Amino acid sequence: MQVETILHVEKLSKRFGKIRAVNQLSFEVGRGQVFGILGPNGSGKTTTLSMLLDLIPPDDGTFSWFGQPPSKDSRKRIGSVIESPNFFPYLDAVTNLKIVADIKDKPYDDIDEVLQLSGLYERRFSKFRTFSFGMRQRLALASALLGKPEVMILDEPTNGLDPQGIAQIRDLISLVASRGTTILLASHLLDEVQKICSYVVVLRKGVMLFSGNVREVLAVSDSIEMASSDMPVLAAAIAEFPGFLASTAINGILQVHFDRPVVTSEINTFLYIKGIVLSHLSEKKRSLEQHFLELLQDTP
Numbered sequence: 001m002q003v004e005t006i007l008h009v010e011k012l013s014k015r016f017g018k019i020r021a022v023n024q025l026s027f028e029v030g031r032g033q034v035f036g037i038l039g040p041n042g043s044g045k046t047t048t049l050s051m052l053l054d055l056i057p058p059d060d061g062t063f064s065w066f067g068q069p070p071s072k073d074s075r076k077r078i079g080s081v082i083e084s085p086n087f088f089p090y091l092d093a094v095t096n097l098k099i100v101a102d103i104k105d106k107p108y109d110d111i112d113e114v115l116q117l118s119g120l121y122e123r124r125f126s127k128f129r130t131f132s133f134g135m136r137q138r139l140a141l142a143s144a145l146l147g148k149p150e151v152m153i154l155d156e157p158t159n160g161l162d163p164q165g166i167a168q169i170r171d172l173i174s175l176v177a178s179r180g181t182t183i184l185l186a187s188h189l190l191d192e193v194q195k196i197c198s199y200v201v202v203l204r205k206g207v208m209l210f211s212g213n214v215r216e217v218l219a220v221s222d223s224i225e226m227a228s229s230d231m232p233v234l235a236a237a238i239a240e241f242p243g244f245l246a247s248t249a250i251n252g253i254l255q256v257h258f259d260r261p262v263v264t265s266e267i268n269t270f271l272y273i274k275g276i277v278l279s280h281l282s283e284k285k286r287s288l289e290q291h292f293l294e295l296l297q298d299t300p
């Protein structure tokens with residue numbers, strides 16, 4: 001089934017004086033995807049999201065939401081948390097959300113629901129100033145969820161949170177995604193993208209280094225090491241294994257790459273049937289982190 005393209009970005013560029021914050025960036029986001037923009041500090045993530053939300057104008061390039069040029073109407077279908085949350089300190093959560101709803105021209109109907117979703121329902125009549133940092137983040141997410149947006153844009157959603165706060169926000173994002181909301185998330189944390197996102201673009205100094213399916217990146221970057229008494233026979237046999245990509249012999253060990261996740265027991269059985277007994281067999285997981293660091297190193 002063809003996935004509907006929700007966001008199409010074409011050669012988007014932005015300079016700040018001499019700095020090319022975003023340089024010819026192109027990618028597409030499909031409906032229902034959890035899409036990550038991954039890159040180190042200063043790589044252009046916030047600048048990209050700000051352009052996509054019409055907060056700053058691009059110098060060059062275009063983007064379209066829902067197959068149409070950006071407009072107030074399309075903007076209303078998108079919820080976002082870009083800057084640190086700003087609410088009225090002496091008003092409670094419900095009143096703050098009513099004010100947001102008024103500003104966004106949304107009804108009050110789903111205030112209770114977004115408070116429940118974000119786990120703040122019990123504290124809905126507490127003043128914002130009494131909220132912990134994590135609760136403030138969750139109220140920001142709750143306010144972005146008002147009016148049931150089709151897309152959520154989140155910039156570093158777990159910044160500054162403790163492990164428990166991080167887990168809560170990630171669960172909330174997964175829950176929102178499971179209801180069909182498309183999510184575009186910027187993060188400098190690989191782990192975060194790995195855990196939440198299905199697709200990723202990797203940015204470095206405003207330039208896209210890589211884009212693709214997070215799982216494919218992981219699968220391709222895995223390899224399995226093996227050895228037997230007759231290495232040439234082993235190399236020939238494993239080349240017939242479904243999903244085989246390439247092998248390299250290093251110090252009497254054959255390192256084999258596959259285009260899909262492969263478990264060692266599959267390999268063992270496959271080779272055993274061919275009469276090959278292995279003296280060594282182990283998985284070499286290359287994390288997205290290693291892959292990411294390599295990508296960053298490869299580029300001048």
Ligand SMILES: Nc1ncnc2c1ncn2[C@@H]1O[C@H](COP(=O)(O)OP(=O)(O)OP(=O)(O)O)[C@@H](O)[C@H]1O
Pocket residue numbers: 016019020021039040041042043044045046047048188
């Ligand atoms: N308003 C601005 N004026 C001048 N330079 C800016 C401005 N906004 C961003 N930049 C520069 O553009 C580049 C990209 O910044 P951006 O904030 O988009 O990065 P980021 O990937 O979001 O980083 P971080 O992970 O630190 O949030 C940086 O070099 C930054 O200094």
Ligand SMILES: [Mg+2]
Pocket residue numbers: 045046047155
């Ligand atoms: Mg940023």
